[in-house]
Amino acid sequence: MDTVYVRDLKMDARIGIYEWEKRIRQKIRVDLEMAWDNRIPAASDDIKDTLNYKTAAKRVIQLVENSHYELVERLAETIATTLMDDLGVPWIRVTVGKPGAVRGSSEVGVQIERGKRE
Numbered sequence: 293m294d295t296v297y298v299r300d301l302k303m304d305a306r307i308g309i310y311e312w313e314k315r316i317r318q319k320i321r322v323d324l325e326m327a328w329d330n331r332i333p334a335a336s337d338d339i340k341d342t343l344n345y346k347t348a349a350k351r352v353i354q355l356v357e358n359s360h361y362e363l364v365e366r367l368a369e370t371i372a373t374t375l376m377d378d379l380g381v382p383w384i385r386v387t388v389g390k391p392g393a394v395r396g397s398s399e400v401g402v403q404i405e406r407g408k409r410e
């Protein structure tokens with residue numbers, strides 16, 4: 293299976309386990325890798341046959357803008373479930389990173405894979 297990807301999607305999120313984190317927005321970074329058969333849109337040259345990476349990115353931005361998450365795990369899971377359900381993605385790898393959350397590290401976070409990559 294081919295992939296469609298979104299790299300380094302940067303947003304300001306309300307995320308974290310501490311009280312002070314619930315009152316502010318912090319930088320997060322999201323990478324998406326999504327399985328898709330790209331031979332079909334390649335043959336038709338039609339956006340309707342694609343997994344539209346702009347649609348996927350906008351959906352992630354909506355999920356981040358509208359909620360508070362305690363854990364990066366919860367946000368990553370929500371992104372995976374939503375994109376699989378809404379866009380018919382059969383397999384997804386989601387990375388959610390919090391740059392600057394841990395002193396001395398450039399970024400901390402999680403990476404998950406859900407679904408089947410045929």
Ligand SMILES: Nc1nc2c(c(=O)[nH]1)N=C([C@H](O)[C@@H](O)CO)CN2
Pocket residue numbers: 307308309310313362363364365390393394
């Ligand atoms: N595995 C995780 N560890 C931690 C998380 C998390 O979401 N997943 N969150 C925090 C705090 O919110 C931290 O980012 C504040 O500096 C700590 N560990």
